[in-house]
Amino acid sequence: xxxxxxxxxxxxxxxxxxxxxxxxxxxxxxxxxxxxxxxxxxxxxxxxxxxxxxxxxxxxxxxxxxxxxxxxxxxxxxxxxxxxxxxxxxxxxxxxxxxxxxxxxxxxxxxxxxxxxxxxxxxxxxxxxxxxxxxxxxxxxxxxxxxxxxxxxxxxxxxxxxxxxxxxxxxxxxxxxxxxxxxxxxxxxxxxxxxxxxxxxxxxxxxxxxxxxxxxxxxxxxxxxxxxxxxxxxxxxxxxxxxxxxxxx
Numbered sequence: 001x002x003x004x005x006x007x008x009x010x011x012x013x014x015x016x017x018x019x020x021x022x023x024x025x026x027x028x029x030x031x032x033x034x035x036x037x038x039x040x041x042x043x044x045x046x047x048x049x050x051x052x053x054x055x056x057x058x059x060x061x062x063x064x065x066x067x068x069x070x071x072x073x074x075x076x077x078x079x080x081x082x083x084x085x086x087x088x089x090x091x092x093x094x095x096x097x098x099x100x101x102x103x104x105x106x107x108x109x110x111x112x113x114x115x116x117x118x119x120x121x122x123x124x125x126x127x128x129x130x131x132x133x134x135x136x137x138x139x140x141x142x143x144x145x146x147x148x149x150x151x152x153x154x155x156x157x158x159x160x161x162x163x164x165x166x167x168x169x170x171x172x173x174x175x176x177x178x179x180x181x182x183x184x185x186x187x188x189x190x191x192x193x194x195x196x197x198x199x200x201x202x203x204x205x206x207x208x209x210x211x212x213x214x215x216x217x218x219x220x221x222x223x224x225x226x227x228x229x230x231x232x233x234x235x236x237x238x239x240x241x242x243x244x245x246x247x248x249x
Contacts, residue, residue: 010181013106016103017102018074019074019077021046021078021100021103022047025042025046026078028046029083036083040076042140042143043075045136045140047074048072051063051065051132053131054114055114058114058128097193101196102185105160105186106185106188107161108129108133108164108188111130111132112165115129122173126162130165134157137150155192156201159195160192163191164189165188167183168184171183
């Protein structure tokens with residue numbers, strides 16, 4: 001496929017991802033009972049936030065979202081659609097994961113490609129590929145005073161973007177830019193969908209704590225030795241500590 005054709009396909013997928021994530025922002029705005037400004041704000045953050053963060057970090061001209069009116073228009077269209085119509089039901093539940101996964105793969109590939117194009121190395125390319133894919137949702141959650149969902153407790157998302165951006169960088173360094181773009185999109189979207197289907201999540205810190213890593217037969221010995229507990233209080237301290245705290249005047 002000629003490179004121009006790939007760019008056209010990516011633009012269509014990019015705008016589709018902007019619209020889908022803008023719709024998601026609108027759905028959340030309706031859930032939070034926001035006004036039209038709130039709908040527009042969450043739609044723009046969800047659909048365009050990651051790309052804007054990437055372009056600001058690259059310092060290579062104004063963000064694309066501000067120079068190509070199709071992007072802002074698409075985000076505002078998603079906000080208007082969700083403000084006028086309640087988006088829910090079986091069709092939305094089935095379509096949204098697929099569209100979101102494709103958008104993630106597209107944004108991860110686009111972010112890594114643009115980073116390499118300005119002359120940066122492979123590590124910034126992978127990093128900004130991930131930022132492009134997940135940055136908008138993270139900023140939206142922060143605005144709503146939530147812990148960003150991408151930071152844990154959900155199925156693989158940033159990891160899927162990392163895989164997609166990594167595959168693109170490897171193939172581009174091998175001299176296969178077109179194949180890299182398509183493979184990055186496919187890998188990012190595929191890992192995201194597979195993780196949702198299989199329920200894959202990254203392990204939390206507790207999964208690697210000594211309480212889980214230490215074999216069961218050694219845990220009793222550790223408990224008897226006081227490992228993992230606070231220092232025992234002396235009898236003198238127990239005797240001098242009042243049973244009820246004194247009230248200050």
